[in-house]
Amino acid sequence: MPDINIIREHFPNNIIEAGKLDASFNIIEVLSFLKNCPELSFDMLLSIIAIDYIHYNELIYCLLSTHLNESIKVSVKMKNEAKSVTAIYKSAYFDECEIYDLFGIKFTGNPNLKRLLLPQSWAGHPLKKDYILNDERLKWNE
Amino acid sequence: MNKMTLNLGPQHPATHGVLRLIIDLDGEEVVSAEPDIGYLHRGMEKLAETRNYYQYLPMVDRIDYLSGFFYSYAFCNAVEELNHIKVPQKASYIRIMLMELNRISSHLLWFGTYLIDLGAISPIFYAFRERELIMDYFEKITGQRMMYNYFTFGGVRHDIPFFDDVQSIINTIGDKIGDYERLLSENPIFLDRTVNVGVISEKKATEWALTGPNLRASGVLSDFRVNMPIYDDIDFDIVLTNEGDCYSRYLVRIYEMRESIKIIQQCIQWLGQCSSRDLPFLEKVTLKTFPNQEVFSSVEAPRGLSMCYLNSIGGNTPYRVKWRTSSFYSTQILKDILVGVTVPEIMAIYGSLDVVLPEVDR
Numbered sequence: 001m002p003d004i005n006i007i008r009e010h011f012p013n014n015i016i017e018a019g020k021l022d023a024s025f026n027i028i029e030v031l032s033f034l035k036n037c038p039e040l041s042f043d044m045l046l047s048i049i050a051i052d053y054i055h056y057n058e059l060i061y062c063l064l065s066t067h068l069n070e071s072i073k074v075s076v077k078m079k080n081e082a083k084s085v086t087a088i089y090k091s092a093y094f095d096e097c098e099i100y101d102l103f104g105i106k107f108t109g110n111p112n113l114k115r116l117l118l119p120q121s122w123a124g125h126p127l128k129k130d131y132i133l134n135d136e137r138l139k140w141n142e
Numbered sequence: 143m144n145k146m147t148l149n150l151g152p153q154h155p156a157t158h159g160v161l162r163l164i165i166d167l168d169g170e171e172v173v174s175a176e177p178d179i180g181y182l183h184r185g186m187e188k189l190a191e192t193r194n195y196y197q198y199l200p201m202v203d204r205i206d207y208l209s210g211f212f213y214s215y216a217f218c219n220a221v222e223e224l225n226h227i228k229v230p231q232k233a234s235y236i237r238i239m240l241m242e243l244n245r246i247s248s249h250l251l252w253f254g255t256y257l258i259d260l261g262a263i264s265p266i267f268y269a270f271r272e273r274e275l276i277m278d279y280f281e282k283i284t285g286q287r288m289m290y291n292y293f294t295f296g297g298v299r300h301d302i303p304f305f306d307d308v309q310s311i312i313n314t315i316g317d318k319i320g321d322y323e324r325l326l327s328e329n330p331i332f333l334d335r336t337v338n339v340g341v342i343s344e345k346k347a348t349e350w351a352l353t354g355p356n357l358r359a360s361g362v363l364s365d366f367r368v369n370m371p372i373y374d375d376i377d378f379d380i381v382l383t384n385e386g387d388c389y390s391r392y393l394v395r396i397y398e399m400r401e402s403i404k405i406i407q408q409c410i411q412w413l414g415q416c417s418s419r420d421l422p423f424l425e426k427v428t429l430k431t432f433p434n435q436e437v438f439s440s441v442e443a444p445r446g447l448s449m450c451y452l453n454s455i456g457g458n459t460p461y462r463v464k465w466r467t468s469s470f471y472s473t474q475i476l477k478d479i480l481v482g483v484t485v486p487e488i489m490a491i492y493g494s495l496d497v498v499l500p501e502v503d504r
Contacts, residue, residue, distance in 0.1 A: 018436075043348045047466035049451050062438070062449070062466070066348055066357075066364045073438070091351035094474045102187075117180035117503060126188050127462075 006039055020060065020075040027061075027076050031088050034063060034072065041065050042072060045089035050099045052129050057105055061085070084109035102127040145173065148485075152181045156259050156489045159499030161473065165480070165488070172488065175480035177473050182503040190463035195221055195295070195429060198460070202450075203289040205465060206501040208251060211237070211244040212443040213465075214293040216450040220439035221295050224432060224454060232413070232421040233297035234372045239308065239409035240280075240292070241441075242402040246315060247276040248444035249395045252496045253322065256392070259493035260335050265325065272318050275311045282307070297424035305414050312403045319399055327393075336388035340479055340491035343386060350475040353468045354446025355394045356495055360386035366442040378405050388494035395496075432456055445469055445496055469501040 007014075007021065010033055015022045023030040034042040042063040049060040059082060061074040076082060084107040085092045096107045097116040104125035107113055115122060124131055150163040157163075160181035166173040186205055190198050202217045203210035215237055222229060229237075250273040254266030277287045283302055284292040292299055326332050342352070347360040357364055361384040367373045368380070381397040383390035432454040440449040446468025453462040472495040480488060 044351050046351060046353075046447065047449060047464075049464045049466075051453055051462045060451075064364075066362050069364065069369065089351070090349045090478075091471055091474060094470060117183040119180075126185065 006037065007034075010037075020073040022077070023074050024077045027074070027083055027085065028088070030074060031061065031063075031085055034074070035088055041067055043067070045085070045091050045095075046071070048092060048095040048099060050103045050105060050127070052103060052127065054129050057103065059099070059105075078105075080104065081106050081108060083107065084113075086110055101125070104128060150488070152178075156493065157499070158255060158493075158497070161492075161497070161499055161502070163476065163480075163488075163492075167485065170484045172480050172483050172485070175476055175488075177476050179473060179499075179502050182499050184500075184504065186465065186504040187463050190460050192459065194458040195432075195460065198463075199294065200289070200291040203291060204500065205467065205504060206443070206445070206448075206469075206498050207288050208248045208498055209244050209444050210288060210290050211241045211293065212441050212448060213450075214290065215241060216439050216441045216448055217452075218293045218295055219441070220437045220450045220452040221429070223437045223439060224435060224452060225295075225427070225429060227296050227425055227427055229297055229372075230422045230425055233423050233425075235409045235412050236298050236302055236423060237293060238372060238376065239406050239413070242405045242409070243276050243279070243308070243311075245402050245444045246399050247273045249399050250276075252395060252444075253392075256493045256496075257326070257332075259489045260332065262332070265322065268318065268322065268325075272315050275314060279307055279311060294424070295429060296427045297422070299424070301423050302413070305410050308406060308410055312406050315399070316403050319396060323396060327396075333389065335490050336392060336494070338385075339388045339487050340483065340494060341385070341387045342475070342479060346475075346478065347386065350478065351471040352446065352475060353471070354442065354444070355381075355398060356391060356446065356468075356472060358382050359391040359394045360384075366440055366447050370441065376405055376408055388490055391494045391496075430458065432458065440466075443468065445472070445498065445501065465504055467501040467504065469497045469499070472497050473502050 011030060034040055042065045044064040044066055046062040046064050051058045056077050056079060059076045062071060064071045082105055084096055094116060096110050097114060099105050100107060100113050101115040101118055102125055146167045148165045148167055150165055151157045152160040152162040162178040164176045164178060189201065202213045205213045250269045254269030257265040280290060281287050284290040342360050344360050344362055347357050347362060358381060363380060363382055365380045378401050381394050381401060383393055434455050436453040438449060438451055440447055448468060449466035451464040452460055455461045476492060479491060483491065
């Protein structure tokens, strides 16, 4: 974990729990601060992880600072709509398209949100917990 | 000039898989490029949710069939962290040795196929001749040539009896890497095709989240092996070049093979000691219940940083598994770096990024 005090000073209302910085209400501000702050300089967005908790969804942004060789996780909890971070980290584009494809989460501000892995005509979002497994082959060991 | 749209792939020999590139051309020059992926999507992450941990373990090798050990390691490490299992030191050394051999075999395959992309046919025969030694060794100890299923939760499945083989393999490969360099590193045709082609600046590499050799070729000192506890006792150097072109990506991989040989040498030394012969190679565990927790387990695979995110809410199946694979991001950057290059350079650039499609689509 990097120098937490700098983050605490700038964002006193954001909670850090279980090694993750919660930024559900100000993700854009937090990420642009983490990227541009010279003491932290988290210049790489490794990945965005989405998890469906049925009542809400969580996104975990994994950031890496190549200068300090440190990483941090920023989490966002929301229903079905999140803010796109492609303006801060270009690599977020594919991640956001994939999450839209598999979870149906819409990213406002993404330049061209479309299905990435599945065919454009696919119905439903398979990684959601309420997705019906209509393929018999998946049920063989249940 | 008339604009032309060229549809490259998905069945194109030089894409080494099923990548589709939609390229707009102005004469010979690329105006825009759009990678289209998903032709090999197997739903690895969804399949994890309907299987228990032991059933999912053999599948993770298939995420990237050229470096299966790394994905096995990432998943085993995640489960071990989740259950606080301590892996015996001997198993850690065996894992490192096999992973580094796997890195060499993966880089050798890249070396051969990349030169085919550039029109040089013979290097692949040399590269495969040496790769075959490693494949034979893997077959001897794991029973498989590609999908090993050899690492397990708490260690490795069997003990390794054959260390002399490894010593002779790395001696041979060490010599042959010198041959490859004599063949290519100053070859004027090869230099023409690669020097100053597909330059990725340091800034571009980080903002598109390149990792591994591609990132180090752009002059960013970042190797996840320095963060991995199992590499603590191992002494190795990080290979770094500054130019960021196809030629420096070639150089990084060639020198990384030498570093891997250095690491394997240290592992053999440790494992070959008489005192290590009777040490345990597997911590026997019975996994029935899992804690309510999430873990991030990363590994420096041949193509870059690979991460396994594992979320458990109890029970014997994972609640969510997510794979961060480096080729996914190496494919995305094509959108940016292909603009402005000419048609023959497309494959020189794409090949130099060492993309493996099953890893992109998962």
